[in-house]
Amino acid sequence: MPRWVIPLLIISSLIIILELYAFQAIKTLTRNKFIKYGWLVFGILAYVNFFYVIFSSDRTSGQTRQFQWAAGFMLLALLPKLFVLIFMFGEDVVRYIQKGISFLSSKETQPVAGRRKFISQIALGIAAIPFASLLYGIFKGKFNYKVLKYQLTFKDLPEAFDGFTITQITDIHSGSFDNKEKIQYGIDLINQQNSDVILFTGDIVNNFAKEMDPWIDMFKSLKAPSGKFSILGNHDYGDYSQWETEDDKKANFEAVKEIHPKIGFDLLLNEHRYLEKDGQKIALVGVENWGKGFKKAGDLQKASEGVYQEDFKILMTHDPTHWDLKVKEDDFNYQLTLSGHTHGLQFGIEIPGFFRWSPSQYVYKQWAGLYEEFGRYVNVNRGFGYHAFPGRVGIWPEITVIELKKA
Known part of the structure; x- marks a missing residue:
């Protein structure tokens, strides 16, 4: 049987x-x-x-x-x-x-x-x-984009970056999209934030590189004067499909990575970049996916080679369990981490300032929004797209805008 x-x-x-x-x-x-x-x-x-x-x-x-x-x-x-x-x-x-x-x-x-x-x-x-x-x-709900704004203050932020703005998006899941007009509205909303930098924290597709083909021109129109940077998420490796050969899977993975330069994003694969302004700089560190119960391709040590401990650092890592288990207590001091992955399970109740609940909270300690421990922050973006369930109830698609302030 x-x-x-x-x-x-x-x-x-x-x-x-x-x-x-x-x-x-x-x-x-x-x-x-x-x-x-x-x-x-x-x-x-x-x-x-x-x-x-x-x-x-x-x-x-x-x-x-x-x-x-x-x-x-x-x-x-x-x-x-x-x-x-x-x-x-x-x-x-x-x-x-x-x-x-x-x-x-x-x-x-x-x-x-x-x-x-x-x-x-x-x-x-x-x-x-x-x-x-x-x-x-x-x-309707899956296109009910919300712009959430935070202002974070740090003593060790270089003065030149006082007022520097970051727009974070995550979990595009382009293979789920079915309405170009609504997606264009979301893209326009991102551009309207006029942030200095746009950071994308993984899952550009559900499984296949070709899923992004109809949306390349749209996402290519995103603009940020200090650049656009991205990392991979667990869905970008092609692990959720049966492949005829291992070579087919590898070819798809290479094609997924090639999407990022096509839309003007600098893909960080366990590496870092420095953002410079008025002779001062901050480090942008990007790791591949690392998550509890998921692929652990992320190498934080490798990505941080050449970065100094005293540098102000923004870490991009797709899965918030990485921050909870490895990053938040790291002596190297990653001041701000940006993640996604959970989608807030696309289902829940949120009354800002009063109450919020989602089944996601029984799986992830940090499941949506901003968290702080040891003076270090992680923002778990609820995701731009949707996956598995073709909708969102109470947990709306999110565009995060973070303003950095010098204490």
């Missing part, structure tokens, strides 16, 4: 239970057959399409847009019903407890039809919130 059969049977059984509870809630509220069976048919079609795409896709194709849309509609069918399940299952538990008490005490049970209907109304009302949020995220 193939290894995937048992997990598939378990998942299918859970989906059937979920659908039965959701259908029960709908049936309690309406006798309209169109509504009742339309709800059921939508779910079945979403599940069938998702499994069809998984089992029929060519493994050499990597993650396709077809898969992303199948995953999106699967979530659209599944997630709201989880809320229904919680309420309806809870009501069942209460009902059976009451029946047990009635049986033991020889008292008649009270009618529960009215309560059942009331609980169904609450469950479906709450389930409508994630349903509407997912719809918005798929069709």
